[in-house]
Amino acid sequence: MSSGSKIFDRSLLRMRQQRARLLGPETFLLDHVADELAERLSAVLHSFDIAVDLGTPTDAVRRALAATGKITTIIAAEFATGFDRSFLRVGADEEALPFADSSLDLVTSALAFQFVNDLPGSLIQIRRALKPDGLLLAALVGGESLAELGEAVGAAESEIEGGISPHVAPFADVREIGALLQRAGFALPVVDSERLVVRYDSVFALVRDLRRMGATNILHERRRKPLRRATLKRATEIYIERFSDPDGRLRASFEIVWLSGWAPHESQQQPLKPGSAAQRLADALGTVEISTGEKPERSR
Numbered sequence: 001m002s003s004g005s006k007i008f009d010r011s012l013l014r015m016r017q018q019r020a021r022l023l024g025p026e027t028f029l030l031d032h033v034a035d036e037l038a039e040r041l042s043a044v045l046h047s048f049d050i051a052v053d054l055g056t057p058t059d060a061v062r063r064a065l066a067a068t069g070k071i072t073t074i075i076a077a078e079f080a081t082g083f084d085r086s087f088l089r090v091g092a093d094e095e096a097l098p099f100a101d102s103s104l105d106l107v108t109s110a111l112a113f114q115f116v117n118d119l120p121g122s123l124i125q126i127r128r129a130l131k132p133d134g135l136l137l138a139a140l141v142g143g144e145s146l147a148e149l150g151e152a153v154g155a156a157e158s159e160i161e162g163g164i165s166p167h168v169a170p171f172a173d174v175r176e177i178g179a180l181l182q183r184a185g186f187a188l189p190v191v192d193s194e195r196l197v198v199r200y201d202s203v204f205a206l207v208r209d210l211r212r213m214g215a216t217n218i219l220h221e222r223r224r225k226p227l228r229r230a231t232l233k234r235a236t237e238i239y240i241e242r243f244s245d246p247d248g249r250l251r252a253s254f255e256i257v258w259l260s261g262w263a264p265h266e267s268q269q270q271p272l273k274p275g276s277a278a279q280r281l282a283d284a285l286g287t288v289e290i291s292t293g294e295k296p297e298r299s300r
Helices: 010-023 028-042 060-068 119-129 147-161 174-183 203-212 229-243 281-285
Strands: 048-054 071-078 088-091 104-110 130-141 187-200 250-262
Touching: 010 203, 028 060, 028 104, 028 130, 028 187, 028 250, 048 060, 060 071, 060 104, 104 119, 119 130, 119 174, 147 203, 147 229, 147 250, 174 187, 174 250, 187 203, 203 229, 203 250, 229 250
Parallel strands: 048 071, 048 104, 071 088, 104 130
Antiparallel strands: 130 250, 187 250
């Protein structure tokens, strides 16, 4: 996700997303995120004139945003086509935004940023496109997602084939996202995460859902050949051994990382300058202030 790196094959991502639409998309994660995003936006004491929903694979977020009544115009900015025409649309890629500086009041995105090669660059572009006191509110897949699948496949490959190839994307963690928001120039950045555990009847049911999410392996360094049948069989056995519940169903974890930040504006809360406090900390704590270089007495 750093500038200049090519971790993800984004052309392949578009093909996988198109395949998911043809298969009939699995949207339970997106629907959950859309509802939560709308709830978080409802808690913001702002209304927004122009909002852009960036890269979200379905209209779920747009519909949820419209239901809040806080936004005048919602624009879908996406590479894909084929959804209904309920919203204004503009062709866009998360890595190359077509918006003028200070032209947007709100930018949202759901489960798209995890596949961006240059996330720092995208965040900088978003901050520039926001008007002063404009808001970014987004969710992406976090680093703890599909840990069970990665462990099972990795163990099977190591055991059967003597080596490990990448299968699960190296998603960013909470601390990295917070640092990226600050580097991009956002004010009042907030990052938090939630962990969802979904249970499946089989590993194949999990893989079927991932295909219908358009979320199968798009790493540039991915293995080009399919896994050997013996490796797949052993991966399934390991998954069942390590991650099954007493009723036989299998656990799959999804981490959702939430991020928000504001384009700087003079009306926002600012940190106090050093020495500007009206009351000394020592007075507030009821202690004696010790000047620099003076050591407190020790009792024995």
